[in-house]
Amino acid sequence: MAHAVIIGGGFAGINAAKRLGRSGKVSVTILDQRNHHLFQPLLYQVAMAGLDPSDIAVPIRALMRPYRRVRTLLGRAETLDLENREVRFDGGVVPYDYLIVACGASHSYFGNDQWESHAPGLKSVGQATEIRRRVLVAFEQAERASDPEEQARWMTFVIVGGGPTGVELAGAIAEMARYALSKDFRTINSADARVLLVQSGERILKQFDADQAEYATKSLRSLGVEVVLESRVTNIGAAGIEIGETRVPAGTVLWAAGVQANRIGLQLKSPLDRAGRVIVRPDLTIPDHDNVFVVGDLAHTPGPNGNPLPGLAPVAIQAGRYVADLIVDEVRAENPPDPAHRKPFEYNDKGQMATIGRKRAIMQYHKHKKNGFLAWVAWLLVHIYFLSGFRNRFFVFLKWCWAYLTFSKGARLIIQKEWRQHESELLSPVVGSLDETYRHDGDTPSPRFESLTRADHINKPQ
């Protein structure tokens, strides 16, 4: 029986594995360095304390439970040996007959990787909880700060990148400041938070038509977001961000700009595009290797108009299924057909949507467009529908109802790893120390907090 190795448990990998598993004609190994499949379109809600990680992440192993011929391995692919048809990972070697590389992409800082620690991107659960922590800590710091400049800095949030993720983050922070947090502080007024969305181009959401982007811009502005267009980030540091020549002191900077494909693509020795994506043939294989497929965000898939297909979940899902069907067909055929005559991959455009705050969205499907509340309801239904696993759907739906009715956020936790580093362990990436769970940077003088009676921030005596 032919054996397929799938690297990566994202939308492309999971969908390929399910279909191959269901066929019963191919045995499969799915390899991922994380144990969970992530429903990335809702990741910003984890970052914004609306959902818990387990609402949008499911163990790959649990998804593969029905398919006895699919084996899940937690591990990181290290070497793709196309000659000998095997994949070396951190726990051994797996030979393959078919290889599906679906390792996705991460953020690109355009050559300024030192910005990353000051401006996290949003691709993994770990990053989402880190962003959540930073945003919540910023409000706490503002509440503690005695220096007004310091306070203003903590109350400033900058999001770099005007794509759907940037728009969703900006809208969510603005709304959280206005509603969810509004009665919780005594010194600051959380609604005074400044939220900037910085975009280098002349408009945001360039994946959408201009009128849709215009609607989104207006909606963001009505929420109090400052949409800063045609502006380039020139520096990011601990104190804030420089936009062109302007320094903006900011306690929190989030990165939702460029995309950089996984470096494993380099090992395929095939042409890459500028973002590091592997340029694939119409059947999603690479030149000279009819049995090696690249799918999802790692692939540069030529689209009908010559542009590559966008890095969207539906593209990855369809590509994963296409490859699985193609492999199953060839394995089933008594005389395997010439790979040169494979039917090319065709993307069936499902349109796209983006949401702005808690009751507005934009959507676009070929020539059809919708925005406002109805689009938001559609966004909600589509995302609930595609969320994997009935349990997740059920709980996310309930949490959304709850949040909508109460204006509150259920997952406002600042959680730090409390662990000492231990070098020789598998577990080493998780560190931190019990003795420094909360550390002040020490430069600012210690203000005195007088008794509340002497301060004037108690505006309503009980």
Added chain:
Amino acid sequence: MAHAVIIGGGFAGINAAKRLGRSGKVSVTILDQRNHHLFQPLLYQVAMAGLDPSDIAVPIRALMRPYRRVRTLLGRAETLDLENREVRFDGGVVPYDYLIVACGASHSYFGNDQWESHAPGLKSVGQATEIRRRVLVAFEQAERASDPEEQARWMTFVIVGGGPTGVELAGAIAEMARYALSKDFRTINSADARVLLVQSGERILKQFDADQAEYATKSLRSLGVEVVLESRVTNIGAAGIEIGETRVPAGTVLWAAGVQANRIGLQLKSPLDRAGRVIVRPDLTIPDHDNVFVVGDLAHTPGPNGNPLPGLAPVAIQAGRYVADLIVDEVRAENPPDPAHRKPFEYNDKGQMATIGRKRAIMQYHKHKKNGFLAWVAWLLVHIYFLSGFRNRFFVFLKWCWAYLTFSKGARLIIQKEWRQHESELLSPVVGSLDETYRHDGDTPSPRFESLTRADHINKPQ
């Protein structure tokens, strides 16, 4: 208006703050190094992937929302200056008229602090998610391992300490291995996992009567847990644990033994007991300071029979309320009474309970005892009832129904912080690296994973 400072947002601190806030007669600052109040009795369920952190943790700030005279500060108390009546923390100084110290306790390794990295305790959300990660990674490592000894080591889980937490962890791991994970692996049979509960004394659960402990021991054994009595841990390392003279190779060791009070107690310059707890007077103050109270797990509170009251949530809750009432009464009185004539704190014993697996528990209330399924239902109702916040109650209840009906665990995520260290930041405790999110210890040779068709671990062809 008098100002009270509360250090610590656990059961004692929160309950004191609520009552003081409700009175409107005292202004309050509540200081905690974490932003959330934690419902500790259910923390083991977060560690066992049954609940999410946000199900059992609520921002202190959100709990204090109704009380306009209560101010919440995120920060760590550093110096208690009893002379000048002020608390110095990492963000400034707060003066007080009344001080309530409620900083709780952490685990004691009996002088072997080097064991901590190999055998985490369970006191904070960070520790719970770390334990969850270790347990889930252990099964993944066992699935990957080619060496049978290595595999057996990863399949061995040792819990040190036979108190309620140890019993709950052991029962939950055994059940997870038998049910929730049973169909998810292809190489290992997760039900083969070995779970050891190690207790130095001659029986577990010494807080309970002997017959109740006997029932719990039998229940654990019926779940496959090896209850090892009268055995002392002599060493813990990366490879496993030494119990007396016996070496037990184990991939996961969890610590649920001794308790050590927060070191801040040292600053009160009052007598401490062996666990570092501050020995308080009948009104929960310390000698020579009628306005300084110590409550919760940090306090050694003499009980009716001479023994100190146990470190239970009801004790902390009642003590917090007692102190708040006492302060409010004094503030309200025109002629404050002599503190020497304060009515002493009296603990109203609410009994105690512990749960074993998914349908058995023991409970004890004065002379009344119950065990089995009905006790488990009672345990469930009591915990739902005391869980803070209607939202949390609602979601925990639903998740329990779900888990009970489906035998599944909803939060089986292995999440690593993916962050580069940046020294000069408040955020520094969270580190890790994008380049080493999953690292093998490198000592074992790389096994070859042959195509699944050649292996015999596919026992049921589809």
